[in-house]
Every structure is written in structure tokens, then in C-alpha cells.
Amino acid sequence: MSRRDAREAEFVAFAGATALRLRRTAFLMCGDWHLAEDLVQTALAKVYVAWLRGGAPDEPTAYARTVLLRSLLDHRRRRSSAERPTADLPDAAVDTPHDLRLSVVDALRTLKPADRAVLVLRYWEDLSVEQTALALGLSVPAVKSRHARALRRFEQAWGQPALA
Amino acid sequence: MDLHDALRHDLTRTEPPLGDLVGAALAEGRRRARRQRRTRALAGAGAAVALVTGLTAAAGTSGASAPQATYAQAPAPEPAGQPRDVPVHGPEPLVVTGDVPTDAELLEQVAAALQRAGLEGAALSVVDPDEAAMVQVDLVGASGPGMLRIAVGPGSQPPPAAERLPDGSWLEVGGLADNCVQHEYAVSTRPDGVAVYAGNARCLAWDGTANPPAAPPLTTAQLVALVQDRGLGG
Secondary structure (H helix, E strand, C coil): CCHHHHHHHHHHHHHHHHHHHHHHHHHHHHCCHHHHHHHHHHHHHHHHHHHHHHCCCCCHHHHHHHHHHHHHHHHHHHCCCCCCCCCCCCCCCCCCHHHHHHHHHHHHHCCCHHHHHHHHHHHHCCCCHHHHHHHHCCCHHHHHHHHHHHHHHHHHHHCCCCCC | CCHHHHHHHHHHHHCCCCCCHHHHHHHHHHHHHHHHHHHCCCCCHHHHHHHHHHHHHHHHHHCCCCCCCCCCCCCCCCCCCCCCCCCEECCEECCCCCCCCCHHHHHHHHHHHHHHCCCCCCEEEECCCCCCCEEEEEEEECCEEEEEEEEEEECCCCCCCCEECCCCCEEEEECCCCCHHHCEEEEEECCCCEEEEEEECCECCCCCCCCCECCCCCCHHHHHHHHCCCCCCC
16 A cells, blocks of 8 residues: 555545534534535545645544634634624524524624634633644633623623533 | 533434544645645745745746646755655744635736735736646736746745744745746745745746746845735635
């Protein structure tokens, strides 16, 4: 097996193990399963190129997540006119437990993309503040202040405390 | 239910089947890798030489008025201890996270960039669409017709002699006296690893036997502004 074949096999194993989680992260960021899949496909393709060139990154999952987040945030910037944060949510979202899905996703979508990313990384990916800072290219204090602000806004939109 | 649990509850209830996401990513990755192999090393002095060599060599064999571009691998030296293929610039690795456009996308981007620069009346054509994302621009300026080539690709290494700009990008401006197609060139390597190259020619074509002379279509300032246009490769 050539070095290229070996690296490709490593990548396929990695992608198979992480694609589902990456797609869920992307969905929480964008609220659209199809778009999430497209963005993950592109992110994994970029990871593949880097993998082929230099072998497995030191922390491939973190690397793939960073590439995905950059793609998501870049995508947001490119289509900045398509979506605006709003304080208005569907009336029925908060009160009915069976409809909790909509309220969580919709509440996330009221946030600015970077604020949303902080919450998704902290509460979906279970990253520490330091890991979140690394993933987003922010300082730890910046993540802390953004996290506090994002959580406050999220709770206002969601209509209940975010933390048990 | 707090946010942590609600997120998991949400996803497990609504998620559609995954499909062949890995296969699709692999196919797209292979396409990107092919394109990057062919357009690698747009940045850097070594890369510039490689580009010239590639253009010259390819044009020398084409014998056609529509020149072809072939990129050679950058013969950049590898620092001791660095694994092969890992792009480096001093202590900072250059990780390519930006998007490299397709030929069609680059064509649109160049047209828009020329319009923003007030350079109208240009004829655009893709140079060898199977090989590289490169566009040739034929301009008619005050000094007559001129030719310009623009390419966007992943920068394997920022130019070692380039100037580091406040926005984090690297800029190199140079020229090759013995190659009319690259009489003057500028390469901007951005922090996301994408390199934008523009070459100001002193000829209208390279067909290996004759080089119709022409005035460089852009000033140096215009050339630099063009490679720094964020609409290229964005």
C-alpha cells in the first residue's frame, strides 16, 4: 500500500467516525440538515486534502471541527442578507414540551453566528472554555464574555433557564 | 431539561439518514487535491519560478495561440526535521482553509474585480480549464492591447522574501526579465492560505516561437491592488 493509499484509508476511517457528529454540529449552527450535510462534505474534503498532503493532523477531530466552523461562519458572511437575528419566536414553541425541538433550534437561531457557535461548542460538543477559544480563534476572556452574553440571550429567547 | 439535554433530545428526534456523506466528501476531496497539486506553489519565490517554468514549458509545447498552463511543484527547500509535504513559513505552518475557486468561479471573480478596478473592455478566457484555475485577460489600454494572467490557488509556502502586511497576508512583487508573460508579477498569500497571482505581460501571447510585443496593461499599483482584491478567491 502506498503512502497515499494509507493516508486515504486513515481519512476514510476518521470521516466515518466523525461525519455524524460534525453534521449535527453543523445543523445546530445552521438549522438546515441539507445545508449542514453540504458544509460537512466540504469541510471533510478540505480535511482530506490536508491529510493527504501532511498525514493525520495532531488532533483530527478538532481540526475538522475548526474547518467546519470556519466554513459555517464564512457561509453566514456570504449570505448575510438571508438571515437576521430576531427577538420574535413562534408563539407555541416555548409552552409545549413535545415541541421543545423547535424552541431550542429557533432560540439558537436568534443568536449571532459566533455567539451560537460558543453555545454549540460548550453544550453540544462539551468543549472547555479553552478548547472553545482555540476552535474559534478567540481569547479565553473573549469566549467567557461571549458565552455569558449568548447564554443570557438564549434564555430570553428559549423562555427558560439553560442550565439545570 | 436544560440546554445540554435539550440539544441531544432535539437531534435524536429529527435527524435524517446520513447517506454517503463520507463517499461524497472523499470524491470532493480528491477533486480538490488534484486541483491543488496542479496549482500548488503560486506563492513564494520558488513558486514564482516554478510558475514561469511551467507556463513556459507548457506554452512551448502547445504551439497554439491559446496558451496552456502547467504548474510545476515548488522546489522550496524543506527545513530539517519537517515531514515532507507539510507547508511551512518560518515557524508558522500555513494551513489552507480558504476556498480555491473553480475555473468558472474565477472567471466571474476576475470580471467583477476588473470592474471594481475600473478596467473595462477586457476579454476574458480560461487558460486550460482542465489544468488550473487561471484566467487570461486581454485589455486594451492607453498604450494599446495588453495581456494579463490571474490565478488563484493554495499557497504551499508564503514567499520567503515577501512583505508581511498588517492584515496578516504576504505580498510579493517581482518580475522575470527573460519571460514576457511574467514581465512583472504580484502574489498575495492570505492568512487562510489562498494565494492570488497576477502577471503583467509584455507580450500578447506565448506560442513558443513568437511573442508579439505589447505594453504591460497595468501599473504596478494596479497589479498589487488586483491581487489584494478580496473578491478573488473569496
